[in-house]
Amino acid sequence: MDADCIFCKIANRSIPAPLVFESPDVVAFQDINPQAPQHVLIIPREHYANVGELARSGQQALLGKILSAATEIATKLGLDASGYRLVTNTGKDGGQTVKHLHVHLLGGRPLGWPPG
Numbered sequence: 001m002d003a004d005c006i007f008c009k010i011a012n013r014s015i016p017a018p019l020v021f022e023s024p025d026v027v028a029f030q031d032i033n034p035q036a037p038q039h040v041l042i043i044p045r046e047h048y049a050n051v052g053e054l055a056r057s058g059q060q061a062l063l064g065k066i067l068s069a070a071t072e073i074a075t076k077l078g079l080d081a082s083g084y085r086l087v088t089n090t091g092k093d094g095g096q097t098v099k100h101l102h103v104h105l106l107g108g109r110p111l112g113w114p115p116g
């Protein structure tokens with residue numbers, strides 16, 4: 001738990017946000033500023049700054065749980081046929097603004113490539 005981290009507070013329910021998915025290790029909630037008709041953030045309950053920090057800490061299995069949760073949510077949202085994108089912005093050039101690892105699930109419209 002990072003006392004200044006908004007996603008830690010969402011995960012431990014000290015900031016109320018409706019959860020679209022919950023498991024012992026992972027939670028997911030709607031992005032407050034959605035960039036697509038469906039925009040969900042999937043996070044580990046435990047604080048890791050980014051995907052590299054998690055992998056280096058020996059918790060690689062948690063990455064699988066996060067991605068499994070993302071695919072489960074995509075199916076629940078009816079995105080399997082139309083498709084979707086999973087992305088985890090990392091660091092300054094990656095455009096990361098919240099320093100608690102999160103995977104964006106985006107869908108519901110065609111998404112451009114390459115990203116800006």
Ligand code: AMP
Nearest residue numbers: 006017030031032033089095096097098
């Ligand atoms: P990133 O730029 O990849 O770090 O993404 C951070 C995301 O968190 C952005 O899409 C924000 O809209 C989203 N966000 C920030 N604060 C909240 C919040 N309190 N609840 C839900 N989403 C948030």
Ligand code: ZN
Nearest residue numbers: 005008047100
């Ligand atoms: Zn955190």
